[in-house]
Amino acid sequence: MIAAIEPTWYLLLAAMLFGIGAFGLLIRRNPLVMFMCIELMLNAANLTFVALATQLGDINGQTAVFFVMVVAAAEVVVGLGIIVSILRRRPGATADDLAELKG
C-alpha cells in the first residue's frame, strides 16, 4: 500500500504553482498568458484550501474554494471579454503597449 501523501506535499505543490504563476505574470507580456498565470495562482490558493481543510477536518476551507471558483469564472468572462476586444482593435498588443493612463 502506498503510504498516504502528506498534506505538506500538497502545500509544497501549491507554493510551486503560485510561484510559477507569479513569475509568469511578471515576465510575460502577452495578456492572455498573464491571464493564465493569474488562474494558476488562484488554483494554487485553492489547492492550499483543500489540503488544509482535509488535514484540519474543517469543511469551511472547501466552501472557500467554491467561492474562489465562482469569482474566477466571473473574472474570466469579464477579463477575456476585455482582452478580446482590445486585441480586436489593436492586433498583437502586449500589456506594456496598453499604457495610455500613465502619469
Added chain:
Amino acid sequence: MADLVWLIPAFPLAGFALILLFGRRLGDPRAGYLATAAVFASFAVAVAIYFDLLSRPEDERQTVVTLFSWLPVGSLQIDLAFLADPLSILMCLFVTGIGGLIHLFAVGYMHGDPKFSKFFMYLNLFVFSMTLLVLGENLLVTFLGWEGVGTCSYLLISFWHTRDSAATAGKKAFVTNRVGDFGVMLAMFLAFESVGSLSYPVLNEAAETGSLAASTASGITLLLLLGAAGKSAQIPLYLWLPDAMEGPTPVSALIHAATMVTGGVFLLTRVNPVIVASYDWVPTTIAWVGAITALFAATIALAQNDIKKVLAYSTVSQIGYMVLAVGTGAYVAAIFHMVTHAAFKALLFLGAGSVIHGMHDEQDMRKMGALRAFMPITAATFIVGWLAIAGVPPFSGFWSKDEILLFAMAESVPLYVVGVVTAVLTAFYMTRQVIMVFFGEATWTSHANEDEAPEVAEGDEPVETHDAHGEFKPHESPPVMWIPLVVLAGLAAVGGIINLPNVLGIPSGTQYKLEEWLHPVVEFGEAEITGTWAYDNKVLLIVIAVAAALAGLVLAWTVYLKKRIQPWEPTLFAKGWYYDQAVSWFMGNPGRDGFEAVAEFDQKVVDGAVNGVAVAVKETASGTSRSQTGYVRQYAGIIGIGVVLLLGWFVVIRGIL
C-alpha cells in the same frame, strides 16, 4: 396704533416698488405725485402714532415692534425690529413731513427731466432708508438705513451723471461716507463683544447700570463719532457735503440739509447713556469737533459765490452746532436745532432751487441781484429762512441756537465764544447771500445769455426744457414749487414754539414742550445745568445772542448793500482753507504710495503665500503621478513586493505563526 409703526417705512418702499415697475408708464408728473403721496401717507401714520404715544403715561411711550428674526446666529440674535419712542417718532415726523414737501417741490423742479420717474424712485428709496435709520431697534437695522441713505445719496448726487463733476461728486460722497461707516461697523462689533447685543435698549441699559466699562463705552462713542463725522459732515470728513451740491436742488434740500446729515447726531443722541458712561474727555472731544466744524465751515461760507455752496457750508456749520450740543449733554437742544434746521434749511435750499429754476440754471450769486421784484414769493420765504438761520427772534433758529449756546456756556467759556463767533458769521454770510441774490443791483442782464449757451452744450441732454434764449427774464416758480416754500416758511417762522425757554414772561404752560416729550429718551444723558452761572444769567445770554445776530446782519448790510466797507473775502476762505487740496495732495502722494505698498504686499506676500501653496501641491501631485507608469507588470511586481513585506512584518516583527 404704535404697533403699526412698520407702515412708516412701508409706504415709501411701496412707492419705490410701484415707480420701479410702472414708473415709465406713470411718467411726468404722475410718478412724482405718487411718490409725494407715499411720503405724506407715512407722515399721517407718524402723526397718528405721535398722538397715540402722547396719550400714554410718560414711561410707557416705548413700543418695540418685531417683524421677524433677522439673524439668529448662535448668541447673535438680531431682529428686524422697530422702536417707536418719542425720539424716533419725532424724527419720523420731520423726515416724512419735510420730505413730503420737498417731494412736492421736486415735482415742479424736475418737470421735463428725461429721468423724471427714476428721480422719484430714488427719493422714495431714500425716505424709506431714512425712516429705517431712525426707527431701527438695534444698531444693525439703523446701519441698514444708514447704508441705504448713503447709497441713495450717491445715486442722487450723480443723478445727472453725464456731467463729469456730478459723477465725481457722487463717488466722493460715497467714498468719504465709507470711512465713517467703517467706524459704525467697528462700534457694532465692540458693542456685541461687550454687551452681547446690538439692541439700543439693552446697550443703553448696560450703560445706565454701569455694567459697560468706561473704556468700552469710550471706544463705542468715539467710533460712532467717526461714523457721525462721515454722515453728518463734520471735520475731518465734511468735504463730501459741499460737492454734493452737484445733485438736483431738491436732493440738496432733502438729503444734505433736512434728513440724512442729521443721522449722525441722531445716532449719538440714541446712545446718550453710552456717551455718559464714557471717560469725561470723550464728550468734550465731541463738543470741540462740533464747535470747530461750526466755526470752520462758517468762515468758508463767507467767501463762496455759488448760491448752493453757501448753503452747503452753512449746513456743515449748523450741524456742527448740533454736535456741539451733543457733546455738552444738551441732547434736547441738539434735536431741537435739528428740527428747526430741517425746516429752515429745507426752505433755504428749495428757495435757492426756485431761484436757480427762475434764473435758468444760473447758480453764481454774482450774476443775480434784485430778484425780489421778479420772484416775490421766493424772496419773501427765503427772507424768513434767512432770519431763522441768522438767529433773529422770534424765528425758530433763534430759540434752538440759544439753547445750544446756553449749554455750551454752562460747559465751558471757550466753547461758548466759538459758538457766538459762529453765530455772528452765520448772520453775516446769510445776509450777504440774501443781498447778493434778492437786493442790490441786477447783475444778470449782461451775463445771462452768454453763459447760458455753453452750459447746455456741455451736457449730453438739456437739463431744462423751458430755456428761452434771447429774451432772458427771471420768473417766479409755479405753485407746486412755491406752496412747499410757504408751508416751510411758516414752520421756520414759528418752529421755536416747540421748546420755548422759561424767560421773558413766556407763559409757563408752553415752555420746554420738546424737553418734556424727549424726557424718557434723554433722561440719563441730559446735562443738569440748573444752578450754574449760565442758567442764572439766561437773559444776558439771550441778549448777547441777539446782539451777535444783529451785529452780523448790520455788518453785512453795510458791506454789501451800502458798500461803505470793502468786502473782505480772502482766497483762503474761498478755497475752503485748502482742506480739499490738502486731502487730495496727501491721498495723491504719500497716501497713494502707502496704498501701493499695501497693494504690493498683497500681491507679493498674501497672493504669494496662496500661490505658493498651490504650486507646492501641484509639484507633489505631478511627482506622485509619475509613479503611475502604465506597466501592468510593474504594478503586479509592486503588489508582490508589498505582500512579501507585509508577510515578513507579521511573521518576523509581530511574531504571528
